[in-house]
Amino acid sequence: MKIQKIRDLTLIDLGQEKTVVVACDSCGGIGLKEHDVLKVSPFITGKYTARVAIFEIICSGAEVVCLANTICNEMEVTGKKIIAGIEEELEEAGIGKIVLTGSTEENFATFATGFGVTAVGIVENKNLKVNNVKTExxxxxxxxxxxxxxxxxxxxxxxxxxxxxxxxxxxxxxxxxxxxxxxxxxxxxxxxxxxxxxxxxxxxxxxxxxxxxxxxxxxxxxxxxxxxxxxxxxxxxxxxxxxxxxx
The missing domain is CATH 3.90.650.10 (PurM-like C-terminal domain)
Structure with missing residues (x-):
């Protein structure tokens, strides 16, 4: 199996002229917790962090099929607001029906908002727009x-x-x-x-x-x-x- 790292993308050649594309992003200190630097709703944190990973996949020419969120905070209420932001961004991207999975931190109290996201896409190789500039x-x-x-x-x-x-x-x-x-x-x-x-x-x-x-x-x-x-x-x-x- 051929695996490449190009820019912020990981490309996994599946054979049969198809490639899996993986992208991720993270965000810390943006939310409504005590030690957050920028005070905004966790909804905004989820929405715009998800946007980064989704943009990476779409720009590669791939179709997003799965998005995983790793929330370093409790589900109630921070996690739910982050997930709501992700869901709105998926709707804006026209991919609201994809698989959305993830995890939260329920064992320890947290005092700043932390969140990571990984998006996975699939593309036919003929449509892949990565290292695709062949002429001026x-x-x-x-x-x-x-x-x-x-x-x-x-x-x-x-x-x-x-x-x-x-x-x-x-x-x-x-x-x-x-x-x-x-x-x-x-x-x-x-x-x-x-x-x-x-x-x-x-x-x-x-x-x-x-x-x-x-x-x-x-x-x-x-x-x-x-x-x-x-x-x-x-x-x-x-x-x-x-x-x-x-x-």
Whole structure:
């Protein structure tokens, strides 16, 4: 069995032209407990932490089939609120009927909110959009980098959406999609170029902070055919970051 680690993804080749894709994320100190740094409902914690793992799977071209939550707090009431947030995010992603499983901490009292999530997807190899840039491409960003309270107060169009991602995945001329998290746009763009053995040429006139954290994947970068980009309307905040050139 062939297993690869690429970016934040684990790829398991099942044979028969299918691959399992695994992604995870974690969150600590965000909730309503005594020692939480950012005071928000655990519902928000669950919702946006789940978003990160779901985005990773969807951007790879895979279909999410299972999501596991590991909650480092009691079920009553923190755990239930986190799970409710996860369930709302699954509904927004259009995958509310998948298997949702997990665990909580019932043996010891906790004084800060902690939560991890693992998403599992399956994809036919012909649809896998990982290390899929075979020719020169335009590199764009969708959404704005936001973190913490900025995420909570964002409005529609500020951050990358499931509808936009799923629309882009339908096109062969969209070669690869990569969610951006805490390491920022520049880091993910550099990793995308490195993994595809391409050279990154930045657009220094881009009006977006490529160093800032994008929190729970509020930005997605896309490698796309330049001519195709000129003829497609992508909703939301879109910025040309530069190009990927063959070395």
């Amino acid at each position: 491409a335009l590199l764009i960003s969708i959404g704005q980098p936001k973190v913490g309270e900025e995420v909570i107060t964002s409005v529609k169009g500020d951050i990358a959406s499931y509808d936009v991602l799923k629309g882009l995945l339908c096109y062969d001329k969209v070669y690869e999609l990569v969610p951006v998290g805490s390491k920022g746009i520049l880091y993910e763009a550099q990793q995308l170029a490195l993994n595809n053995n391409m050279q990154l040429i930045l657009n220094h006139n881009a009006q977006i902070d490529i160093q800032k954290s994008a929190g729970p994947s509020t930005v997605v970068i896309a490698a796309i055919e330049e001519c195709f980009f000129q003829h497609i309307n992508i909703p939301g905040n879109v910025e040309v970051l530069g190009r990927l050139k063959v070395k």
